[in-house]
Amino acid sequence: MAENRLQQASSAANTADTITPVEDANHQAHIVNSRADKAAQFIAEHGEVTFNYEEERKVIRRIDIRILPLILGAYFFQQLDKSSLSYVSIFGIMDDAHLKSIEYSWLGSILYIAQLIFQPLAAFLLVKLPTGKVIGTAVVCWGACAAIMASCTNFKSLLALRFLLGSFEAMIAPSLLAVTQMWWRRSEQTLRASYWNAMNGLTFIVGSLVTYGLGHITSDKIYRYQTIFIFCGACTVIFGVIFLIFMPDSPMEAKYLNERERIIAVERLRANQMGVASRQWRWDHVRETFTDFKTLLWFILIVAISIASGGISTFGNLILKDFGYTNFNAILFSMPTGAIQIVMIIGSAWVATKIGRKGIVITGISCLPTIGTVLMLTVPRNEKNKGVLLLGYYLVQCLGAITPMVYAWSAQNTGGDTKKKTSSAMMFMGMCTGNIIGPLLYNTKDAPLYRPGLIANLVMFVTVGVLGILIPMYLTVLNRWHAKKREELGKQANVVDESMVRRKDMEDSKAVEIEQNEQAATNIEDDNGLNDLPDLKNEDFIYVC
Template sequence: MADDKQSPAPATAVGTADVITPVQETTDRPQPVNTQADKAAKFIAEHGEVTFDYEEEKRVLKRVDMRILPLILGAYFFQQLDKSALSYVSIFGIMEDANLKSLEYSWLGSILYIAQLIFQPLAAFLLVKLPTGKVIGVAIICWGTCAAVMAACTDFKSLLALRFFLGSFEAMIAPSCLAVTQMWWRRSEQTLRASYWTSMNGVTFIVGSLVTYGLGHIVSTKIYRYQTIFIFCGCLTVIFGVIFIIFMPDSPMEAKYLNERERIIAVERLRANQMGVASRQWKWDHIKETLTDIKTLLWFILIVAISIPSGGISAFGNLIIKDFGYSNFNAILFSMPTGAVQVFMIVGSAWLATRLGRKGVVLTGVACFPTVGTIIMLTVPRTDGGNKGVLLLGYYLVQCFAAITPMIFAWSAQNTGGDTKKKTSSAVMFMGMCTGNIIGPLLYNTKDAPMYRPGLIANLIMFVLVGALGLLIPMYLLLLNNKHSKRRVELGKQAVIIDESMMKRTGMEDSKTIELEQNEHAQRSVEDDNGLNDLPDLQNEDFIYVY
């Protein structure tokens, strides 16, 4: 099944899926629903199903985008800002002021991801059992406090402890942003939404560099410059955390800013995802399927491979630019285009994957850019500050790797069904990300300056591996789709079904297809619809994997 592929559709059609299928409005007494079903199924059973048209759903989607998207954009921005503050202050004498040795600085980069790795299972459990909005908001306040308190740390041990606590609370944010994306948007909408919040990595580079440039000029005999930066970033994060708790709903069923009809539409439109919305039930069979799912293992390897260079470049990026022959402040200014490159590549590659309907191919294509950039940085000589422009070009090409991580997240999320499995699968993915980010900074050492050859060679190998996996994984997904097709035939269903969740509402050329889909969907009750029965994807024969 092509991923995010567009198909034309008539604007007058009505319904709950991208084929725009109608659901009969009912005035009957609420029907009982399987106690193991998703919370959304119970919500629809209690409130009744409704008929709505494209324009009405479009208004609901706009309201979701206007409220939910800015909040998760801000959450991801601030966690990236606080996490990256160590890189910003690296060229302002933190190693001298805090008496850090070369490997101690590397450990400050790795310890944050060690904490995230340890706390990912707990994050998955909390996201299933507790209200999502409240959990995220509290986590933001806690890590913002840690970032601010870090200003009081003036030696390796205290910095290490605070970076560990910072990582512990930040362990919540990335999987929760992914969970929110799965909870509020169709699969056809998730790729771009995920690219928006992950592009905050690039925005952080720009804003963080400007803030660091400005605060770095503050000279005080009572406080180090790196302490000023920590205080500023931490306090802003705490303020945003309070705002997040006030305005972020826990699920579409509990979104008080929507009226009852809008909440029903927000839930109904997600039924075609075949992924569920929120169950608040921890299911061990989902855990078992996650741990035995081959595609989860493949994505784990993929995310580790790209996170190794990500961790190293993130921690040592400004130092690498400085060693091209730039001064401290010029190194900050020249790191700003890095953010623009990342934003362009993240959003651009997501758009291209949506357009082509093939994430694997796009992912492989993106991996070519950092591969070329790394080769440039390894082969171009650095003599007396010469070749700055070429080296800087190589560094910017390497930064294109930022587009790969969000694509892996979206690809994995779109191919996982069942609430507990979605959360635990996300936890596995982020544990892989943490593992790579732990390893990455340790491959670099200030003693290897200015070439940093061991780290760059390791990165080159990882980029090539990522490109290869981008071509291999779709082959396995094709096998899974064939397996589900055979299973549907055994159960008396159609072998080929339309994946409504991956279509656009711009219309379908064949109106007869719409009519057939309407008739089929109209007969499908909430109880019989696998999309809201909280089934893991391997057990749901109606689940279609996207390439």
Template sequence: MVDDRPIQASATTDATDAITPAAQSAARAPVVSSKADRAAQFIAEHGEVTFTYEEERKVLRRIDLRILPLILGAYFFQQLDKSSLSYVSIFGIMEDAHLKSIEYSWLGSVLYLAQLIFQPLAAFLLVKLPTGKVVGTAVVCWGACAAIMAACTNFGSLLAMRFLLGSFEAMIAPSCLAVTQMWWRRSEQTLRASYWNAMNGVTFIVGSLVTYGLGHVVSTKIYRYQSIFIFCGVLTVLFGISFLVFMPDSPMEAKYLSERERSIAVERLRANQMGVASRQWKWDHVIETFTDLKTLLWFILIVAISIASGGISTFGNLILKDFGFTNFDAILFSMPTGAIQVAIIIGSAWVATRISRKGVVITGISCLPTIGSILMLTVPRNGKNKGVLLLGYYLVQCLGAITPMVYAWSAQNTGGDTKKKTSSAMMFMGMCTGNVIGPLLYNTKDAPLYRPGLIANLVMFVTVGVLGLLIPMYLMLLNRRHTKRREELGKQSNIIDESMVRRKDMQGSKTLEIEQNEQVIRNIEEDNGLNDLPDLKNEDFIYVY
């Protein structure tokens, strides 16, 4: 039975929470540092609040219904426009645009090269400017680039537009991660991150259907690849305009929520110990990002899986075609890839949330594409083996679940606004680096076996599996260091990580309730959760495995 008594927003909530927010503000008038997170300033102005489990669930539902569809759509259209090159690869773009094999490979790589170059700028803009407006503008701009690609009929113009497309798309992945950190508790972030990353799979299905339909339209005025670019680009621009209208910049500025709902949305994030939004760029956070060993390990992990992903995503339809399928059959057989990715991304996120172990799940997932790569390398290419080769190809596509798991894992273990953004930028720079390298390991001259690319993929999958087991060991060491630091400061050594505990469980657990009451109660001025501290300098930060 769920206890409906008001619950504290975090272990830091003051006993005066029973008083109304206005009375609290007048009574205590908390003084918040100018360097603190904007959420701390919001709480200081509006007062700390208590709320019931039902109230929090209602606010969470409203956030899910407004914020989640918008970031799902943004990520979907980014993937659709980015992947359009793969869709048109079997509809004559190489012949119509007079492309050489290596030029086609560079069209796949240059987009990620642009994203790599512009990641630092994206991190800076996401800290300094309103998130919703920055992302919405980027969506409109890259949609326009995708549509304009229809006018490109040679390598030079296609290369230039793909570079511009990547420049604007550099904003979307780190912004989706920033939005996830800004609106949801740590225990909720893994599943939400899996939802928007699952748009990779939805893009496979929708993009394949659109390509299949438009590919049958024969026109004497435009090439088939041009109609696909126009369709994807125009839809993206229309969505971008909607995003600008409906996306709030932060929970503190969400006008569609009432004042109390905004207070609850902010208070519930305090236990994350990560902050919400500071709009202040702090160089000490940047320095800590680049000297943080765990961030470096995640960077290596994301580079490894992105090398494999980049090659497969660019050459996937060509590989399927060389199994012995026709152009249109290759498109149809690529559609199950989308369903597989949606299922494995969300399913693995659910498992990781239930067992609270991401490293082990990543290692388990990496076994599937490892087996798939071995099948594609060893099974002869002939008509009798199409089914086995397809199985291998589909197993390789399970790699799509690893990237969002790494994003969520890194994000949940990073505190401080500037550090969160720079750490995310570093992850996406790793993703871009891998995706630049990946397509270059494949060459149409290696068809139909593509052995160099597939062998490189196999090595990457094994590397990912090993790192998935090593990183949790280092996180355990960091938790022990923070425990020792709390003891030195005279704080309680064993604290409860409320951000990773379901509220319903918290209310139903007598043991947890007793432990909570024994913790030192701190007010907003003393709470590290909204002081915009980087995680290594915040002894109250608890790392999750």
């Protein structure tokens, strides 16, 4: 029996790594591959446990109470500091810092150039180093950069600080995606990812209110944009210190949970077939990432939506102002865009979770900004049409729900620790690429119509809608391929994807409960889910359409 397990573990790892016997709390020996996920070693050391829905719900509640506020805050301050340039755009930064129109565009793009450059390093650090420490350090560093930016009074100094800001912010989005994968099951990830992405909308509201208030402060010694930079940066540094104190690095290292709760927190993730944290860099995972066709499709999708998002986020307040609003009114009318994004991001995530389909939801969302862009392109700019133009602008803001959906969709369909991190890096490199291109398609010389930028946006929205239909077709093909492979290996071809089913629903369904018991009988050393396998090499991996 032990010999069979040894062969299975060795085959699952697809490598000649050493096999280590580990004794659990009940003195039962388990065979763990040296390249297995840290979660596999943790379960082998502490023993496998059974638990019911009520126990799991209590653990989830404790995770939500501790982890969610921290990652929500991290993303909020990242968006606040990043968007501060847009907030100060109408408070004379171009005159005070002697900026030309194309220089302002480059200040918007340089942040994403820095993020693009540092994404590979971010992926490597997230695999090798404790996640909580990496995020907290990055928050403190970019907050300091945002505050120091207040000392910049010309293009070169602003460009340098924006580059540093983007370098540290390169860590945040992929790390929060990694945290989401590390703490929640696949059925829970879409909503959790939507919560921290919705902070982008909250930033619009809070940032607009803060800017509105601070913008009224006038002084002969300090420009108004400098006051805003100092406030945003100082708040971020304070939060970064709090994050470092309270954020655990993984479920296995969460000291605020007792031992059984930690075991449950890890055990429930086995069904994801994605692993938790290996702390080992795998070059075979990297190669699979760059040869994975579905990853390429998501990369194109994220580039397309980011081109549209980058231009609108940088020039949004200027576009509103050119509808005929004053500086302060433009800020006030930008506030509802935050509420729109919060409702759209969380609402669309709820719908996608309910129907179990993300592609069709993305296509549906893309229709709204398409209509809004057409309105902004065709309705004449005059006093009479201000309301219609504002409606078009608000419809375009619905695009904010697409990016988090793509992040979650890609993350849920990627297995293996290194591949998860490198795939996330690719997604965020695509986001950076789009956000670099987006602002450059707009120019203050094109005011008030901004036709080149808006036409480019329209093309991108249509592209997103088409990809939202095509990608699920390819995922269906992959699922059929894995089902055939399972059958060839003597496994059941059609299996229940436990990661997408609530334990309560499983316990309420006798048929599913039988299936659950069969799958639960799998020993930790035989479980592909914690053997750090990339999804294409794991026949038990089920893709989510």
